[in-house]
Amino acid sequence: MAARGRFYVTTPIYYVNDRPHIGHLYTTTLADVLARHHRHLGEDTFFLTGTDEHAVKVVESAAGRGLTPDEWAARNAAEFQRAFARFGISNDDFIRTSESRHVERVARYVGALLESGDVYAGDYEGWYDPGQEEYVPEGRAREWEYRSPISGRPLVRRREQNYFFRLSAWGDPLLELLEARPDFVLPEARRNEVMGRIREGLLDVPISRCHEEGEPRWGIPMPGDPSHVIYVWIDALFNYLSAVDTDERRGFWPPSVHLIAKDILWFHAVIWPAMLLALRRCPGFDWVELPERVYAHSFWISEGQKMSKSLGNFVDLERLEAYADRFGLDALRFFLVTQGPLGTHDADFAEARFVHVYASELANTLGNCAHRVAHMTGRYLGGQVAAPDPSCPAAGGLEAAAGRAVDEALAAMERLAPDRACAAALDLVRAVNAAIEETRPFALARDPERRGEVGTILYRCAEALRIAALLLAPAMPERMAELLRRFGAAEIGERIRAGAHGELREWCRWGRLAPGTALETGPPLFPRHDAA
């Protein structure tokens, strides 16, 4: 996939009634880091996020505020866009499901599936919570003893006419797919979950809702039957396709990875690919291949506690902005990326942990190392890096260490492990610190005879740091752009800051740092906060 030089990453489109919180920002930041990395590699990159707007409750929320659904959705979608801009997200598009470009295309997709018989009219019967106006899954209904947990009133048996997607037909093809492509659903534990559930058997899924007389029109009408609207989930999934279903963008398809949280795995790993398999057989849609990967991360908890509405302990935008203000946006991004719930377990967003990681990884290890190297260069070499002496062994191991770090970081990014990529870069920085201790350039500098050695050592340290900065740049574009500027790579830094395309492998070539380049110290990249 990388060989094709194309990368298409998506986040879920976010429920427009929600206030943005750490969950939204986390997934979106991960996508951003991947997108920036692939742009740095020079790949044709497309990064999509957006809002899901056709839920019934959007109508209610809007009405409660005396607004039309359109107005309410637009206001909240703008909120998400502002938030993402504030946190350095470099998405290439922001799709809203109420936009005509989406509505029209979804009608076409579902129309094609109706035509082919993959979608058919039938009856749905199940337990219904009249207060919540939603069906309750069988298992949960039993667990609740057939009463609404909200109102306490009994659930009722209800039947309605619906359009169904013939999911039951796709169990075997999906299993074959999951067998043949072990990384289709990641992490592996999630793939196991999905396969286990598919083996239990698949039922057809209703994909429409009755449109009640007199209600405001909200949602995408079922093609050929305006008495139904397409169920919001189905509508939403198609955003990944509709956003790039244009002559200019079709080449981005299929998605390289759908980043999601674990709660919406079933839709992305089963229903969505099944619908695409079905659609693909329809005339004119043979180009619609399946996404390459679906990656489901876990949740953040807050100070050791599950985030919940009742506890009111969501890590919300205000709180996140407070961290960004105090420690810098990049520090927040670094924390999210390296300490987040990428795996199967939830991760804790705790103040103490944040302060700790910031101090040890960013201030002490990275910031201090950059400063000491620049400072010694200023003090002993007049501020300019010297030409290294190839015959001088001092700190010679750094070149190989840098090479390993680059290989590791690139491989980690390829397997969707940006945390490991950052770790590889930090290891390289630690190697620089160790090399300084070992070779002691500050001691050698006292002897004028050994100036050449000092120059060689500091050149190698600076070069390793420059490369570490490049590897950390997707996570911390602003601070690493500044570090690169100080280390004589201002142009690259500017491109990184702007989220532009580049040529990472060339940038990471050892020896690119030109002898004679002036290094700058400047104020701390990551100031300590013990005083604050």
Added chain:
RNA sequence: GGCGGUGUAGCUCAGUCGGUUAGAGCGGCGGCUUCAUAAGCCGUAGGUCGUUGGUUCGAGUCCAACCACCGCUACCA
């Protein structure tokens, strides 16, 4: 109930196809160093790798059972 996952040093976690003395970061302790954001480096931690029993020449790494915690079990982005 069914399916799946996790249980490794005080904390957060790595441990590829089973193979010499079980690893990292952080913390703690001891030492070294002074170029640096009181930063850095080195050495330490005597960890029954949840328990029990198997397979094997050999298991943290495979199998079984059990214990603890967690996730999923179809319409809550």
